[in-house]
Amino acid sequence: MRFTWFNLMPWPDMPDDFRERYRSVWVDIDSRLFEPRRGHEVYNTYLDQLEYAASLGFDGIGCNEHHQNGYGLMPSPNLIAAALTRRTRDAAIVVLGNSIALYNPPVRVAEEFAMLDVISGGRLVAGFPVGTSMDTNYCYGQIPALTREKYAEAHDLIMRAWREPEPFAFNGRYTKLRYVNIWPRPLQKPHPPIHIPGGGSVETYDFCIDNTYSYSYLSFSGYLRARALMEGYWERVAQRNTPDASPYRAGFAQTICVAETDAEAERLYAEHVLYFYNRCLHIFPGFTDAPGYRTIKTIQSGALAQYGARFRYQPMTWKELIEGGHVIAGSPETVRQRMEDLIRGLRVGNIFCLLHVGNMPTEKTMYSTRLFAERVMPALRGLWPDYADDDRFWCHPLENPVAPAPLAPGPGAARRGAEVSP
Amino acid sequence: MISEREITLRGRRVAVLTGGAGRDLVFLHGTGGATADDPLLLRLAERYRVHAPLLPGFGASEDAPELREMLDVTLHGFDVIDALGLARPLLVGHSMGGMIAAEMAAIAPREVDDLALIAPAGLWLESHPIPDLFAALPHQLPALLFHDVALGERLLTGGLNLEDPQFLIDFLVRNARQLGMAGKLLFPIPDRGLADRLYRIRARTLLIWGESDRMIPPVYADAFAAGLVGVAAVHRALIPAAGHLIGAERPEAVMAALASAGF
Helix, strand or coil: EEEEEEECCCCCCCCCHHHHHHCCCECCCCCHHHHHHHHHHCCCCHHHHHHHHHHHCCCCECCCCCCCCCCCCCCCCHHHHHHHHHHHCEEEEEEEECCHCCCCHHHHHHHHHHHHHHHHHEEEEEECCCCCHHHHHHHCCCCCCHHHHHHHHHHHHHHHHHHCCCCCCECCCCCEEEEECCCCCCCCCCCCCCCCCCCHHHHHHHHHHHHCCEEEEEECCCCHHHHHHHHHHHHHHHHHHCCCCCHHEEEEEEEEECCCCCHHHHHHHHHHHHHHHHHHHCCHHHHHCCCCCCHHHHHHCCCHHHHCCCCCCCCCHHHHHHHCCCCCCCCCHHHHHHHHHHHHHCCCEEEEEEEECCCCHHHHHHHHHHHHHHHHHHHHCCCCHHHCCCCCCCCCCCCCCCCCCCCCCCCCCHHCCCCCCC | CCEEEEEEEECEEEEEEEEEECCEEEEECCCCCCCCHHHHHHHHHHCEEEEECCCCCCCCCCCCCCCCCCCHHHHHHHHHHHHCCCCCCEEEEEEEHHHHHHHHHHHHHCCCEEEEEECCCCCCCCCCCCHHHHCCCCHHHHHHHCCCCCHHHHHHHHCCCCCHHHHHHHHHHHHHHHHHHHHHHHHHCCCCHHHHCCCEEECCEEEECCCCCCCCCHHHHHHHCCCHCCCCEEEEEEEECCCCHHHHHHHHHHHHHHHCCCE
């Protein structure tokens, strides 16, 4: 099993009456709710948490891309990933990912991911989401019915940019470049492992199967509701005569809270979990699915209604969230049992652990994270012994990466604090 | 009496609503599409030979992924006219269809002699931003589209049963096909550069607007009129007690406007 500690980076100060006073947490969220001085503290705290998780032995630390979003302060995940490369050493940097249809030209992604891979010493796990309709269509103005074609073209361009040693001309419909010749090149050959966040469309299942990419279902609604979707994926894997059904072909995001006892988990974490589920997921329904964004085939399959439910939260209680599987919370033993159900039930090798939830303060986040790392993770590590050697979907770091040099005190160092001399 | 027939264009099925007798009139519908019981088409058929092709993705017209942008759709309009064997029909377009009709008249000014634009899309005024149709919820549409909101509610949401899963899927598929296609011209801002090309239009042009249009307010009629510098006389009709869907609310007033412009 591989565990990635993930922080969505929610804004922690949304008012109690957010649902009543504001239309949406996303797209047209009131900019006055963001306070930059507080933002300075929030970003640095979240980076500290990611680095702390790396120090506890999580396989990866993860970030993602959202725009104009009160629960995701990462319009540029690559900036966060770059910051993480310097104070971590072993953990994979999981960028899940860059919405490649949004970059103009898309070689920007090939370049930045190559930079991250080289700086981190081959620790990049790269994600290529289509992006939600909120991000891709409503915030970044992509035409819904053309988004997937543009995505596919961007993917082909990026892969060629990584693989082909000679400069080449790319005559795409959406991007035309005379000289594609990115510098630097990724350290991992032929390219970093790719994870594709999907929402249940058959096209995305096939895309992952055909390219040996890992399929990730990044849901907030938990493992019980994910059953049908992941079963659909594994059925497709079987139908397509895929050479193996390695669980590392799939990943899942799960909200997790660990305490000494189940009662302590509720006492410590309930308010923060409710902040996330009842406040952060308050999205204006008109933004959740621009017409044309999904393929007709996907809508006809009925997957949409299920997916749409993700964005139609009614206020929920702690009890409902636990029983519904949205949240796995409790003592280390409770969490271990339910995680094992999740891992076996969905047949997943990659878990994206949402251990910081909503407006959870850092001490509680660290407490829950440490309990998970020390008392849950070890018991789950060996769940897929038959696939222990499957390293196709994970990064291959250098054996002896360089470490950042200690800061040498130079002239004026005291005045400038810890700033580095040129 | 309007009936539906199908033609084949570049290997794809295109549905055309046809009826009436008189001068050939090609009607290009808006984002809601058109049906054989459309009150405006029925009125038009009393005086004209009406041909209302359904844009790819609408009704029985097959999806055409190769139509990606304004020019593709504009040329598609001419292809349909050619396939129907029509010579210089009166070209009428509503909303998105008005945008397409205006583009056709601008791209090929020698092929369009008579043009009637009913609350056409295609321009964007910073002072009067057009509401985001693509983010609008079904229950918000009547107020955007109708003068008589209660009538709009009956017409638009009557018979909707979104609790029935199969109905919901059919509804979503129709929405995705229609508005997915429309989005190629209208998303996220319904402006594909028409303002720069309006000067090319030479057709005798009639602008029809509903006085209570809250989707594309009547101030846009002024912007169109100002841009049509190559048109000798722009006829204008501002129709009281009509919103954006003038054809549904005041079809007889549209007929009168056409007559007064000499069409």
